[in-house]
Each structure stands twice: as structure tokens, then as C-alpha cells.
Amino acid sequence: MERKKLLILIVILGMGFVLRFIKLSQFPVSMRMDEVAIGYNAYSLLKTGKDEWGFNFPLIFRSIGDYKPPILVYLTVPTIAIFGLNEFAVRAPAALAGSLTVLAVFFLVRRLTNDNISLVTSLLLAVSPWHIKFSRSSYEAILALLFVILGVYFFLKGVSKLSGKVYFYLSFFFLALSMYTYHSERVFIPFLVFGLIILYRKELIKNKITFIKSALWGILILLPLIFLLFRPEGQLRAKNTFFIGDLELQKILYKSTDYEVNPYALMRSNTYVTLKFWLKRYLGYFDSDFIFIDAMNMTREGAADIGILYLVEPPFFILGAFLAAFTSYNLLGKIKKLVFLWLFLGPLAASLANNAYHPLRALTIIPIYQLFTAYGFVFFFSKIRNHLFKKIYLGLSLSFLFFNVLYFLELYFIHYPNAHSEYDMDGWKKAALFGLKEAQKYEQVVVDPTFGTQGPYTVGTPYLYFLFYGQIDPKEYLEDSRRKELPWSTNFRNFTFRAIDWRETPEKDTDKYKKNILFIGSEWVLPAHENQIIKRFYLYNGKEILRAVEVK
Amino acid sequence: MHLPVRYLKNQKLLLSILSIGLLVRLIYLDKIPEGLSIKEAQLGWRVQNIHNSIFLLRLPSALFGLFSIALVYLVTIQLFPRQKRLALITSFLICFSPWNVYLSRELSEEIFAFVFLLAAAFFIFNKNPRPIVASLFFILSILFYAIGWDFNYLTDTSKLGEINLLRGESSQAGLSFAGRLFFNKFSFLVTGVLSHIFVNTSPSFIFTFPLLISFFPIFLFGLFYFVRQKNPKFNLLFYWLILGFVLSIFVKDTPDFKGIIFAYYPLTVICAYGLAKIRPKVVLLIISLVVVLNFFLELNHALVKGYWADTNLWHPETLEVAVYLVNSEKQVWLSDALDPNPGPAIAFLNKISFSLSNLASSKMYLDGWVSVLGNLKIGNYEELFHNKLLFEEYIVSKKDREKFEKDMACRKIESNLIKNYFIYNDCQWKEKNY
Numbered sequence: 001m002e003r004k005k006l007l008i009l010i011v012i013l014g015m016g017f018v019l020r021f022i023k024l025s026q027f028p029v030s031m032r033m034d035e036v037a038i039g040y041n042a043y044s045l046l047k048t049g050k051d052e053w054g055f056n057f058p059l060i061f062r063s064i065g066d067y068k069p070p071i072l073v074y075l076t077v078p079t080i081a082i083f084g085l086n087e088f089a090v091r092a093p094a095a096l097a098g099s100l101t102v103l104a105v106f107f108l109v110r111r112l113t114n115d116n117i118s119l120v121t122s123l124l125l126a127v128s129p130w131h132i133k134f135s136r137s138s139y140e141a142i143l144a145l146l147f148v149i150l151g152v153y154f155f156l157k158g159v160s161k162l163s164g165k166v167y168f169y170l171s172f173f174f175l176a177l178s179m180y181t182y183h184s185e186r187v188f189i190p191f192l193v194f195g196l197i198i199l200y201r202k203e204l205i206k207n208k209i210t211f212i213k214s215a216l217w218g219i220l221i222l223l224p225l226i227f228l229l230f231r232p233e234g235q236l237r238a239k240n241t242f243f244i245g246d247l248e249l250q251k252i253l254y255k256s257t258d259y260e261v262n263p264y265a266l267m268r269s270n271t272y273v274t275l276k277f278w279l280k281r282y283l284g285y286f287d288s289d290f291i292f293i294d295a296m297n298m299t300r301e302g303a304a305d306i307g308i309l310y311l312v313e314p315p316f317f318i319l320g321a322f323l324a325a326f327t328s329y330n331l332l333g334k335i336k337k338l339v340f341l342w343l344f345l346g347p348l349a350a351s352l353a354n355n356a357y358h359p360l361r362a363l364t365i366i367p368i369y370q371l372f373t374a375y376g377f378v379f380f381f382s383k384i385r386n387h388l389f390k391k392i393y394l395g396l397s398l399s400f401l402f403f404n405v406l407y408f409l410e411l412y413f414i415h416y417p418n419a420h421s422e423y424d425m426d427g428w429k430k431a432a433l434f435g436l437k438e439a440q441k442y443e444q445v446v447v448d449p450t451f452g453t454q455g456p457y458t459v460g461t462p463y464l465y466f467l468f469y470g471q472i473d474p475k476e477y478l479e480d481s482r483r484k485e486l487p488w489s490t491n492f493r494n495f496t497f498r499a500i501d502w503r504e505t506p507e508k509d510t511d512k513y514k515k516n517i518l519f520i521g522s523e524w525v526l527p528a529h530e531n532q533i534i535k536r537f538y539l540y541n542g543k544e545i546l547r548a549v550e551v552k
Numbered sequence: 553m554h555l556p557v558r559y560l561k562n563q564k565l566l567l568s569i570l571s572i573g574l575l576v577r578l579i580y581l582d583k584i585p586e587g588l589s590i591k592e593a594q595l596g597w598r599v600q601n602i603h604n605s606i607f608l609l610r611l612p613s614a615l616f617g618l619f620s621i622a623l624v625y626l627v628t629i630q631l632f633p634r635q636k637r638l639a640l641i642t643s644f645l646i647c648f649s650p651w652n653v654y655l656s657r658e659l660s661e662e663i664f665a666f667v668f669l670l671a672a673a674f675f676i677f678n679k680n681p682r683p684i685v686a687s688l689f690f691i692l693s694i695l696f697y698a699i700g701w702d703f704n705y706l707t708d709t710s711k712l713g714e715i716n717l718l719r720g721e722s723s724q725a726g727l728s729f730a731g732r733l734f735f736n737k738f739s740f741l742v743t744g745v746l747s748h749i750f751v752n753t754s755p756s757f758i759f760t761f762p763l764l765i766s767f768f769p770i771f772l773f774g775l776f777y778f779v780r781q782k783n784p785k786f787n788l789l790f791y792w793l794i795l796g797f798v799l800s801i802f803v804k805d806t807p808d809f810k811g812i813i814f815a816y817y818p819l820t821v822i823c824a825y826g827l828a829k830i831r832p833k834v835v836l837l838i839i840s841l842v843v844v845l846n847f848f849l850e851l852n853h854a855l856v857k858g859y860w861a862d863t864n865l866w867h868p869e870t871l872e873v874a875v876y877l878v879n880s881e882k883q884v885w886l887s888d889a890l891d892p893n894p895g896p897a898i899a900f901l902n903k904i905s906f907s908l909s910n911l912a913s914s915k916m917y918l919d920g921w922v923s924v925l926g927n928l929k930i931g932n933y934e935e936l937f938h939n940k941l942l943f944e945e946y947i948v949s950k951k952d953r954e955k956f957e958k959d960m961a962c963r964k965i966e967s968n969l970i971k972n973y974f975i976y977n978d979c980q981w982k983e984k985n986y
Contacts, residue, residue: 279768280760287754293747303714304735304743311743326779407734414725415718 005115009106009122016102016126020095020135025087028137029417029540030426035138036464037063039090042076044474052467053488054478059180059224060233064461065488066240067233071181072140085471090138097143098135102126104149105367109374111156112335116381120374121367127401128370129296129408130308134360137424140182141363147178148185148192149367152342155196158210159203165210172218180225183237184361187349195341199334246354249277278351285347285362288314291369295359298416306411308359308366310404312397313373320376329379343368417540422453425460427537427545431520432465434535434548438518439494442550446511448500448521453543456524463490463497500525512551519549565640566625573621573647577614577656582607585658587866592659593896597904604903610659616667617656621647623670628821630677631785635828641835642824645767648843651809651816658866661696662810668693669814697799697813711740745801752800757807758819767823770838774826793818867891869972873947874901876969877928882944886930887956889949890972895925946976958982 031039041051041061051073053062061068075093083089102122109118125131135142151174158167175193178185197204204211228234243249253270284290292314294305309317323329324339331339346365350358377397384390417426435445447466450456467477472492477483480492490497500521501510511519518534519526526533528549537546588596588606596609624646628639646652655663672689675682715735722731751757759768778786796815800808827835870891877884877898886894898904904926923930929943933952937959945965948956953974956962962976 276760280756283756283759283768284754287750287756289747289750289754293743293750299718300714303718304740311746314746322779326776406730410722410727410730410734414727415721418721 002115005119008119009103012106012119012123012126013099013102016122017099019127019132020098021092023413024091024095024136027413027417028424029421030424030429031087031090031465031468032137032424033064033461033464034068035087035090036468037061037068037461038073038076038138039080039085040464040468040474041068041073042080042090043085043468043471044477045073046077046081047474048478050474050478052474052477060228062233064464067236069140069181069183071177072138072143075143076138085468091136094138094142095135097146098131101131101135101142101146101149104146104153105370108149108153108156108367109371111153111160112339112371113330113375117330117371117374117378120377121370124313124370124373125366127310127405127408128308128366129306129310129412130359130363130366132408133296133298133412134363139360141184141360144178144182144185145363145366147174147181148189148364151175151178151189152192152196152338155200158207158214159200165214168207168210168214169217172214173221176218176221176225179222183241184349184364186225186229187352188345188364191345191348192342195345196338199337199341241353243278243281243352243354244274246277248356249274252277281356282347282351284356285350285365287357290357291317295357296411298411298419300419303415303419306408309369309373310401310408312400312404316376316380317369317373318376319379320372320374323379324372324375330375339368339371419541421540422543422545423458425465426539427451428460428462428465429469430537431546431548432462432469434537435495435518435520436466436470438548442494442518443516444494444496445518445520446496446498446500448519448525449497450499450525451522451545452524453539453545456522462520463492463495466495467492502526502528515551517551519551520546521549522546566622566643569625569640569644569647570618570621574614574618576647576653577617581610581614581657585866587868587871588897588900589658589866590893590896593870593900595659596900597896604900610657613659613663614656616663617652620652620656620663620667620670623667623674624817624820627670627673627677627817628824630674630679631789631821638821638824638828641827641839642821644839645820645824645827645842646816649816649820655810660810662813665693665696666813666816668696670817673817711737711744715740748801749797751807752812753797754807758812761807761809767842770823770826770842771819772826773829774822774824776826777829778822778825789818789821793822867894867897869970870894870897871901872970872972874898876947876967876975878902880927882927884928884945884947885936885941885943886928886947887949887952887973888930888932889951893930895923895928895930898928899925940981942979942981944977946979947973948976949973 037052041063044050044052045057050056051058051061051063055062059070061070061073072093076090079089079092083092102125105125106118106122109121112118131142151171154167154171154174158165158171161167175189179189225234252273290307291309292307292311295308296306299305324331324336328336343365346368347362349364350361353361381390381393384393431447435447439445447462449460449462450458451460452458466472477492482491482493483489485491500519502512502525503510504512511517519528523544526547526549528547532549532552533547534550535548536544537548539545582605592606592609596604596606599609621643625639625643628642629636632638652663652666655666668689672686672693675686675689715737718735719728719731722728722735759771793815796812796818799814800811827838830838867890873886873894874897888894891897929941933948933955937955946956946960946962947970950972956976959982960976960979961982962979965975965977967975
């Protein structure tokens with residue numbers, strides 16, 4: 001590679017790194033419940049070799065009952081060992097994986113096309129709102145994406161060399177690892193691998209012994225996961241999020257029995273309605289308003305937002321997609337088929353899950369979307385003959401991109417915390433630190449997990465915030481006698497996590513009458529008298545979210 | 553001038569398609585969709601056609617639906633003179649397109665706009681073009697389409713609130729310049745315009761609503777061949793498609809299958825182009841699938857179950873009330889909880905003439921809202937309760953029934969004519985509620 005291009009790549013990588021690590025501890029302003037769960041489970045593994053429930057080096061983490069994939073938790077162990085149990089240590093693995101993805105994408109796209117397109121693709125990924133947002137918060141999907149890219153890269157490297165032994169092993173290792181890392185990949189990877197085998201069958205036949213051995217190696221790595229997927233806890237996530245249970249679909253299916261007229265009873269057609277509903281969900285990931293206008297949901301409902309791609313990208317993206325589909329410009333034969341296979345498989349898992357337009361679940365498509373934009377951009381560039389015009393084109397495009405990045409940063413650092421910190425469990429850190437500090441003064445600290453500014457609609461996991469910010473020794477937590485009070489109890493020391501009963505009763509037996517107890521909860525469960533409120537906890541936007549109450 | 557008749561000679565297949573198209577559009581026209589849309593009721597009341605028949609009210613739309621099939625054939629054969637098969641498949645797809653059948657079976661301006669646009673295209677693409685006639689048809693088409701135009705987003709003052717809110721947050725963070733730079737009327741207008749276009753060009757909307765599942769693979773297949781052609785006619789269709797979508801910025805910002813009416817022709821041609829490339833036997837198989845999926849399943853959902861009728865509701869229950877009220881001389885109160893504006897439909901079906909005297913007594917406002925119709929008073933329960941009004945008879949919706957029976961002492965009337973309402977007479981307001 002030319003020195004100039006190498007320099008550009010280093011600048012892009014630096015930019016990607018900075019955008020993912022700058023103020024990482026402070027933004028997002030609050031740790032999501034998954035983040036504290038990952039952090040404390042990693043801390044527990046580091047100290048005891050067990051998760052928070054006492055399972056030795058598990059392959060699936062029960063955590064808050066959602067049975068988390070294991071890789072990110074294990075990768076968080078070293079960062080916690082180095083930096084301690086804090087926000088930075090928990091977020092660093094995803095941020096690092098995100099930064100490295102920029103480099104991995106460069107190498108992958110370079111293998112698919114050429115230096116220029118791969119440089120532009122990695123630049124777009126480095127500044128991508130879609131990728132930055134999820135890299136800065138401990139999301140498994142970011143890590144899984146890196147593994148997918150590496151897996152495909154090594155596969156392509158393997159098929160291009162007759163002695164690609166190591167590459168095939170590496171490829172299957174990373175692809176298998178990605179399936180351990182995030183749920184979407186468990187749907188995406190089998191189809192992708194099947195497609196790769198069909199596309200590159202001739203090359204694989206030439207290398208059949210190595211290929212079979214490496215495939216067996218991949219299957220060997222996957223055996224525990226396959227075993228797990230047959231167990232109820234392994235199926236839980238898929239069952240809970242499968243689109244059949246989606247409220248919107250259920251509403252439509254319910255409605256389809258309305259207005260039923262006898263001659264049409266034969267056409268009850270729930271299968272058709274379900275199929276159509278799924279197709280709508282699937283195609284939704286190709287909707288332009290989702291891609292360019294409002295996918296990221298970073299501001300209040302109805303306000304200006306940002307898509308998964310910047311608003312400067314549509315002309316290049318549309319042109320790039322068009323060129324890729326219908327011309328042979330730079331993308332040929334198998335490569336083209338691979339790109340479109342990836343594109344069409346990308347949203348498959350997301351479309352099979354509940355909730356429409358879920359950018360995190362569809363993150364797998366990101367390299368293809370960025371590739372299309374880069375493709376269109378480079379095509380335009382190559383068509384300009386005049387050197388000065390080339391410079392103007394480049395300057396204008398970079399200026400617009402810069403403007404878009406600034407817009408994203410403004411949304412991310414200012415408006416996103418204002419609009420959405422509630423959903424990132426803002427307030428629980430302060431409440432936990434206060435509760436931990438005051439705990440000795442009371443017989444008990446009772447914490448209610450329900451909260452929300454519009455009503456008690458969100459159920460948090462406050463015990464994790466108390467464990468995380470109190471840096472409670474996992475050994476002590478595991479052995480705490482209070483954890484045996486109930487099955488799956490999370491109570492420890494004098495902290496009790498349960499619903500608060502603030503009713504007035506003639507018997508005076510509810511929490512409202514209990515003294516020497518510190519109650520922490522939202523205004524919905526603690527409508528206490530002013531003089532009973534000893535501390536209020538506020539969201540980033542200044543709204544009260546939690547309060548501490550003592551009966552006097 | 554090449555007359556349509558010449559193209560239609562010896563066209564057994566086309567005539568078959570037209571016959572099926574006519575049948576599909578006319579069969580049970582008065583019963584499916586059941587009920588009357590507000591638009592149909594209001595127009596029906598004004599026009600007062602013979603026998604006040606719903607069939608006759610919808611007949612113009614059905615006939616225009618039929619014309620659209622014929623015109624699609626004619627326009628396609630003019631654009632692609634040697635591709636009779638393409639023209640036939642296109643007209644077949646239009647014949648069984650749920651959106652076209654749907655719009656042909658209710659009184660809708662959009663089917664007229666579509667036919668006038670095709671007529672304009674016919675006269676402009678003719679070997680001897682008639683630009684003036686074409687322009688007239690085009691203007692007619694735009695006029696009919698324009699009935700549904702909505703420029704609300706250009707003047708939506710609530711956007712100012714959003715802008716101020718976002719700017720305020722920026723200012724609080726010490727970045728008031730950035731706030732002004734990113735959140736202003738211009739940026740909101742740009743994203744508003746783009747958003748209008750994007751929502752109406754979304755694959756999830758086009759292929760699950762107007763074009764439907766069965767068209768999706770056919771479209772992809774057709775598009776693949778379509779864009780590889782060097783034929784300038786294809787470019788023309790491409791621009792037509794773009795224009796069809798761009799015009800949707802003038803309609804609502806939620807996807808509306810009526811908003812992209814001008815884009816249907818090129819979309820259908822692309823689908824047909826894919827089918828024309830396939831062997832006839834396979835085409836037959838696919839066409840059977842299209843017929844089953846689009847016609848039987850989708851239209852069953854659209855027309856019978858009323859899925860598509862989100863914005864232009866039919867209220868079959870209003871017909872029950874209308875039938876019940878025929879020749880009624882009583883002072884009747886009707887709850888508006890089930891159908892907010894049943895007046896025009898009742899007036900139309902009971903042959904109450906749209907005269908000035910009736911207008912005055914009906915308190916019919918500019919937007920067609922009817923609250924009094926002769927002896928019939930239509931209103932909400934809260935108003936009735938507040939004024940403690942007494943009528944000879946009350947027709948109460950299921951929603952209001954509980955409150956009504958709590959407040960009123962009545963005699964319930966059993967009637968086979970009404971299923972969705974409850975009828976009461978000899979009513980008195982209960983003392984305790986005074």
C-alpha cells in the first residue's frame with residue numbers, strides 16, 4: 001500500500017478510536033442494566049471464578065434472567081483487572097472492538113474491491129453514528145460484528161491461497177466465536193457459511209482436506225453452544241423475542257377474526273397475515289427513512305433525529321447500491337454475490353425478533369451499507385477528469401461529512417442524554433451510592449425496582465447497581481445468608497429489593513408505617529410527605545426519577 | 553392518430569382480461585365493501601341517484617378501474633410496440649392488483665387520476681402525439697390527485713416548538729451556535745421533504761401494501777432485466793417512477809397507497825417485464841399465485857375485513873340504523889360512538905333530499921358534519937347526559953350502553969334489524985343522577 005494511503009488509514013483509525021473512547025466513562029451518562037450486569041459478572045469471575053449466581057465459568061450467564069451470551073463478559077475480565085470495577089473498564093472492550101472493526105473492515109473491503117473503496121468504507125465506519133453509538137456502550141453486537149468480519153476476511157484469504165490452512169482455522173474460529181457472542185449471529189452465520197461454501201465450492205474442493213478439518217474444528221468449538229441451544233435457558237432469549245409474540249402482530253391476528261363473514265371463513269389466513277407481517281419487518285431494514293432519517297432514536301419522539309447513515313450519504317448510497325447490483329464496476333462474480341448474500345441475510349435475525357426497526361440487531365449489515373456509499377463516492381470521483389474539480393468534490397464531500405459528524409456529536413453528547421437517559425437507568429447510580437453510604441444508619445434499605453417519569457413502567461435491576469458501585473466482594477455476595485431467603489434472591493446485607501407497599505391501612509402494617517428503614521424508589525411507589533423525603537435523585541434533564549424516604 | 557380500436561382488434565386474451573376485470577370490479581359492488589365511506593355517503597346524498605343505490609354510486613369508479621386496464625395495455629403497447637406479451641401481462645397485473653380493485657370498488661378520486669394520467673400518456677406516446685389533449689388529461693389527473701394533497705407539514709407550527717426545545721438544550725450546554733446551525737426551519741423543511749419521499753418509497757410499504765408479497769420477487773426479477781436495457785423508453789419509465797414518488801411529498805407523511813398512485817404504472821411494468829422474460833408455463837404458475845394471494849387473500853383483508861380502510865372508514869352498522877329508520881316519524885337520538893358521522897349515510901339511504909331546507913335543519917357544516925337530520929339527533933352521550941334531553945327513542949352504541957342504562961330508566965326494544973346498537977324507548981332520567 002502506498003505511504004500516503006497508509007497515513008490516511010492511520011488517521012482514520014485514530015479518528016475511530018477517539019470517537020469511541022472520548023469521555024467514555026461519562027457518555028452514555030448512565031450504565032444500562034446490561035452493562036452493570038456484564039461488569040459485575042466479570043468482576044465476580046475475576047474474584048471467584050463464578051458468576052453472580054455461583055456458576056463456575058458458565059457458557060451462558062443467567063444474569064437478570066435473560067441468559068447473556070458469554071464472550072463479552074469474559075473479555076471484560078481483563079479490563080476490570082486493569083482499570084478496576086468502573087464504567088470505563090466495562091465499556092472499554094466494546095469500544096476497542098469497535099475501533100478495531102474499522103481496521104478489519106478496511107482489510108475485508110480491500111480484499112473485495114480496492115484500496116480507495118476500502119479507505120472510504122473504513123472512514124465511513126469510523127464516523128458512523130450507528131457504529132459509534134453501540135461501540136460506546138457495552139453491546140455484544142459490536143464484538144460479534146468484528147468476529148464476523150474477521151471470519152469472512154480469513155475465509156476469503158483462505159480460498160485465495162492454496163495453502164490457506166491457518167486462514168480457514170482462523171475463519172471458522174472467529175465465525176464460531178461470533179455465534180457465542182450475540183444472538184443475531186446464531187441465525188446469520190449458518191446461512192452465511194452455507195452461502196460461502198456454495199459460492200466458493202470450486203476453491204474449497206481444491207483445499208478439501210484443510211477445509212473439512214477446519215470446518216470440523218469450527219463445529220467442535222460450537223458443540224457446547226449447540227448443546228446449550230437445546231436446553232431451556234439457551235432457548236429462552238429466542239422464545240422471548242420471537243416476532244410471533246409481538247404485540248402488533250397479535251393485534252392484527254386478533255383483528256383478522258373480527259368482521260369474519262361466513263363465506264370467507266375458509267380464508268382466515270393467519271399464516272398469510274403472519275408472513276406478510278414478517279416481510280414488512282424484514283423489508284423495513286431497507287427503508288430509506290429508517291436508514292437516513294430517524295433510526296437511531298436519539299432525540300424526543302417527533303423531533304429531528306438521525307438515521308443509521310448520515311444525510312450526506314443517500315446519493316452515494318443509492319448510486320453505489322445500483323452500481324453494485326446492475327453493473328460490473330469493481331464488484332465481480334462471487335464477490336458481488338457475497339455482498340448481496342450478506343446484505344439480504346443481515347436483517348434476517350432482526351426481522352425474526354420482536355420490535356420493528358432495531359438498529360442494534362441489524363448491525364451485521366453495516367459493512368455492506370458503508371461499502372455501497374463508498375462505492376458510489378469512488379465511482380463519482382473516478383468519473384471526474386479535471387484535477388481541480390476532483391479536489392472540490394473531495395473537499396465538499398468531506399465538509400458535508402464533517403458537518404454531519406458534528407450534528408451526530410451534538411445529538412449524542414447533548415440531546416440523547418436529555419431525551420433518553422431514563423431508559424439507560426439514569427438515577428440508579430446516585431441512588432445506589434446514597435443507599436450504600438446511609439445503609440449503616442438503618443435496620444434495612446428497601447429498594448423498589450419500578451420507576452419512570454410517565455409512570456412506574458420500567459423495571460430496573462437496582463441490586464446490580466448496589467453491587468457494582470459498592471464494589472461488593474462477589475465472595476461475600478455469594479455467601480450472604482439473605483440470598484437463601486427466596487429462590488433467586490438478590491437481597492444481601494441489609495439491602496432488600498422488592499415492591500414497596502405505601503398504602504394506608506387500618507392495621508398500619510404496610511411500609512408506610514415502618515420506621516428505621518430507608519426506602520428508595522420512584523414517586524409512583526413512594527408518594528411520601530415532603531418532610532419524609534430525605535433525598536431526591538434526578539435524571540440528566542433535571543426531572544426527578546427516584547427518591548429516598550424515611551418514615552419519621 | 554392511432555385509435556385504440558385498432559389495438560384492441562383480435563385481442564381475445566385482452567378481452568378476457570377486461571371481462572374478468574369487469575367482473576371482479578362489479579361483483580357484489582354494493583355489498584363489498586360493506587357500508588359506505590364518508591365520501592360516498594356525502595356525495596351520494598348530494599347526487600341522489602336513481603333508487604339511491606350504492607351500486608350506482610360506485611359504478612363510475614368500477615368503470616374507470618376497467619378503463620385503467622385497457623389504457624395500461626394501450627400505453628404499454630405504444631411504449632414497447634413489439635412486446636404484446638409485456639402489455640398483456642401488465643394489464644393482467646393491473647386487473648388483479650389489490651390497490652386497483654380496491655380503488656375501483658369505492659368512490660375514489662385516485663382511480664380517476666390514474667386513468668386520466670394513462671390517457672395523457674396514451675396521447676403523448678402515440679405515433680401522432682396530441683400534446684394539447686394529453687395536457688388536458690394531465691391537468692385533469694393532477695386536479696383529481698390534488699384533492700388529497702396535504703401541505704400541512706410546510707406550515708406545521710408545532711415544529712417551531714421542537715426547534716426551540718432542541719435549541720434550548722444546546723444553549724444549556726453552552727452551544728447555542730450549534731443549536732441554531734443544526735435546528736432551524738430550513739433543516740426541518742429539508743428533512744420533512746425527504747421524510748415524505750422516503751416513507752412513500754419504503755420497500756416495507758410498497759411491497760406489503762400497494763404491491764404486496766406476491767409482487768416482490770417478480771419486481772426484483774423484472775428490475776434486474778429492466779435496468780440492463782439501453783432502451784430510452786426504460787429511462788422514461790424510470791423518470792415516471794421517480795416523479796410518481798416525488799409527488800408523494802405533497803400528500804401525508806405516513807405511507808399512503810393512494811399517495812403514490814402515479815408510480816403504479818412503471819412499478820407494474822417492471823414487474824411485468826420480469827414475467828415476460830419467463831417461460832409461459834412458469835408465468836401461468838406465478839400468475840395463479842398472484843391471483844390467489846392478491847385477489848383472494850389480500851382483497852379479502854382489504855375489502856371484507858376492512859384492513860385498508862384506516863383513513864376512509866366504512867361503517868356497515870350505519871346501514872343497519874338507516875334501514876331501521878326508514879319511514880320513522882319518531883324523535884330519535886343516535887349515539888355517535890360507533891360511527892362519528894353517520895348522518896350523510898342515513899340521509900342518502902333514507903332518500904332524504906339534499907335540499908336547502910334539509911341543509912338548514914341538518915346543521916350541515918362545511919366539512920360535511922351532520923348533527924341533526926329531521927327528527928334524528930346525532931350526538932355524544934356526554935352531551936345528552938349534560939342537557940338531560942328526552943327523545944321518543946334512543947339508539948345507543950355498545951360503548952355507551954352501560955352509562956346509559958345507569959342513568960336512564962327505559963324499555964329495551966328488540967329488533968332484528970340492528971346488531972351493533974341497542975334501542976330504547978319510554979325513557980326517564982333517573983332521579984339520583986339529577
